[in-house]
Each structure stands twice: as C-alpha cells, then as structure tokens.
Amino acid sequence: MIFAEQLTKSYRTKTEEVKALLSVDLNIPKGEMFGVIGPDGAGKTSLFRILTTLLLADSGTAVINGLDVVKDYAKIRQQIGYMPGRFSLYQDLTVEENLQFFATIFNTTIEENYSLIKDIYEQIAPFKDRRAGQLSGGMKQKLALSCALIHRPEVLFLDEPTTGVDAVSRKEFWQMLQKLKSDGLTILVSTPYMDEAEQCDRIALIQEGKILMNNTPENVKASFSDPLFAIRSNKMYQLLHDLRDDHLVQAAHIFGEDIHISSEVINQQVIIDALQAKGHTQIQLKQINPSIEDVFIKLLMHTESHEQHS
C-alpha cells in the first residue's frame, strides 16, 4: 500500500546542507499500522510530506496504492488522509464548519461518510459550535482526525498526532486508531514516544534521516542481545558515576527510577561488591526485558554524531 525506495531529501541553508532523508526504504502492506519512531529533526516530517505528495524528493521513488507520488499526485490526494504535526484546521471556523469545509473540498458530505467518523465526532459534537481555536489539545486532535477521515481515505498519515496531548487523550486517540485499523485502513503514524510504538504492527526507528531498524516491536526488542539489568541504590546520582567511572558495565543509562545497565556478561556479585565498597546501600539489581527505548539508545550510541558530542 505504501512503498518507498531510496528516498533522499536535503535542504540547503546559507551555511550548510542538511540531509533530512538518506536512502529510506519502506514497504507497508494494506491494513498495517506502521510507526515511524524518532526525535524532532530525525526526518519524520519530510518523509510524511513526500509520501503525501506535498514535497518532492531529491531522488528515489514512492508509490501509494499503486500510484506514483510525483506523476499521480492528484489521484493520491483523493485516497489519503493527512494530519500534519502542526494543528492546521481553521481556528476561526467552528468545529462543524471545519468538518463541512473539508467534506466540501473532497466533493462529499458529512452525512455520506458519517459512519466512519461517528465514534470520534460524537465526542466533540457537544462543542460543534465552538471555534476550533478555542478547543483543548485533545479535542483539536479529534477534530483534525475527523477532518482527515471525512472523504473516507484508504491510507491515513498521522504526523505526531499526540504531541502535546495529555495521557488520557493520548490513550483515547490510540484506541480510535486501533478501531480504524480494524476497519481496514492502512495507517502510517509518527511519534517521539516509545510507549506508542508498542501499539504498531511494525516500527521504523529513524535518526538523522536514516532508518536504523525496521521490524515488529517484538523483534526490535529481541534484537537486544546482551543481558540487561535495572539497578538502584540509596545514592542514585553517585551510582551512575560509579558504574561508569569504574567500568563496571559497558553501558549505564538513567531510566526513570532505575539505571539500566548492560554488558556482554554481567556478574551480579562483582557489581554489588564493588558498589558496597563505594558506600552504596539498599542496592537492588534485577534482570529485565529490554524496551524499545533500550534498543534505540543502543543503536544511537553506535552512530557517529553521538560519539562526537557525548
């Protein structure tokens, strides 16, 4: 349904050339929910804009539903829904007027496709006379999703739909996406948040324009081959430095309340003894399963740029 081969895009500024995408390949079958996971500036938005026919790649090809993004852009636009990262509805139109507007542009009516958006739109219907600019973050997202769906697209592109949205709205939003997926839509969604990645069928980890890994969440996690432990003690800040300075492990990163440590071999007793000798008490050490974030960190540690500035 979504196919990309060797997509490359760079932007020229006065002083330098910024590579936004470097030879990106994608192959997403119909009905899949595919996540693009990466930080700001990784190239996610450039990828979305090329696939939605809004930006031309420097080289490479992309095909959506059998249509070429350059030659067949007009046809593609009829078949896709796009929710850009920046809220892009008309702030001074009401909720209902916005929906009406997008329906009209696509030569359809709200009534004709209401079944598809019913569950989502009902949640914001009590505010249908309110101007879009006056809505909360969560409700803006629901309206934007309704507008992106009103012409019954086959593919949905969502660029960071939950950035700046609170945890409850975020959860509700992903429930809606799961529902749309079960209705047969193909969904490409980007997010900087690893917990959302878990909900996708497949994910691509992207950094500095390159896809570092492309697989199911399970296989991404399984690719972390070294033993991984979570450790804590009574002096956490000191613990981080002791683990690193004494080279007790190959990698030590703070992870919420714990520090995650990994090495090819982890001898628990050696680590505990060394830390006790340094005055740590209440040491807790337990083996854990890697998360997507653990894998991402490990991949990033191997990229050049981070070796330079860390």
Added chain:
Amino acid sequence: MNNIANNQREVVISATNLTKQFGDFIATNAISFEVYKGEIFGFLGANGAGKTTAMKMLCGLSTPSRGSATVAGFDVSTESEKIKKNIGYMSQKFSLYEDLTVTENIRFYAGIYGLSIPVIKEKTAALLQQLNMESQKNVLVKALPLGWKQKLAFSIAIIHDPAVVFLDEPTGGVDPITRREFWEMIYSAANRGTTAFVTTHYMDEAEYCNRISIMVDGKIEALGTPSDLKKEFNSATMDDVFLKLARNAKRIGD
C-alpha cells in the same frame, strides 16, 4: 530516580491550601504540599487540571485568592519580586532568543538576574566548557539542534544558582540519548542543592522525579515516589496510575 537523603530536609517550597479562583471557577483548589532542597519534584495533571495556575502562583506571577505558599523562604503573596530573583524557569516552548548568539543569550539572562560583568564572564566560560560548546559560542541559537538548545536553556536557567528551577515539559521531542544527558544535568544541579520543580504530562518524564504529585480538577489527588504511587494504585506503570486518577476528571481540558 530516587535520591532522598533521609536526614534533616530543608523545605524550599511550601504550599498551604493554596487556591486561585476566577469568578465561580476554582482553578487551583486548596492544594498543600512541601518540596525539599535538592529534590526533583514532578507536578502532574491532565490539561486543565490547574497545573499552570498553581505554577504561576509559585513563581510570583499570580496572587493566590486564598491560602499561602512560600518559595525559597519568601511569601508568594507579598514578596513576589524576591521570589523571581531566586528561581529559574525553562520551558520547551520558550526559553532562548533565537536571533541572539549563544554568548548573547547567556549575557542577556545573566544580566537580567543581576550578575556582575566579571561574574558573567566567568560563568559564560565555565558554561561553554561544560556544555562543550566553545566552538559554537558565536552561533545564533536558532541554528542549534533542539537537544543543544535545551541543554543550553537549562544551564542558563540556573546560571544565578537559584534555589528552585521550574521546568515546564522540558524534554518533549528529543532523542533518548539527549534526553538522558539533559536529565543528568538536572540530577547534577539537584545534587548541588537546586530544587527542580517539573511540570509535565508525559509519564516517562515523571518517572525521573524523586516525588510526584498528580492534580485532578484543581486538587492534588496523589503524592509520593513513583514506586509508592505504583504500589498504592496497584499499577505497573505511572501511565496507569495517572489514567486511574485522571479518568475521573470532570473538567474538560480547556
């Protein structure tokens, strides 16, 4: 990350029944809590829960309708100017002037906080070295990668060694490694005695705090370490704790 020394704990922020009412609407409803020196305190709530209003009062930008609070020993109602001198503030949305260079931003903020020229010079050199940004010192801030901007913004927010630094959703949208480098800077500042007050609605940021409070409809409904809260609400993750509390919210986030 827990870093609590259990000996005597100096209170740096203290709120007692702190309330802000706009007409009939009680944005912040009689909240009471204490935050200690060198603590990283997470201040959570859904959109519209009253976080921003509460934080404005603590920063001396808004006068409480009822109740009281002290920050760094000063009363928020009567000594707001003194509070402003003793706190730092950073948010992801706005922190630095994009059209000023790195050095100009440092000089500007240090000047606002009343540091003398020799001290500014000394602090600037130390800060650039610490951030490994000496070669970028004359670069416009808008040309820096987001992660560097955030690290610079945080360093500038604490350039006057404030008692408390307020961080408003500090690490949204940065890569996992830069995020960790950033939190290590916060831990380091906390280790030197600066208290960090972090507002966020991202649970993964919350997990890095020593203690967390969760606001629902203007009230603090839960307060404790991330581990304690997970136990109390019988949840595996902070996300779950938050959802259990915030699902009961009556207010529409506006």
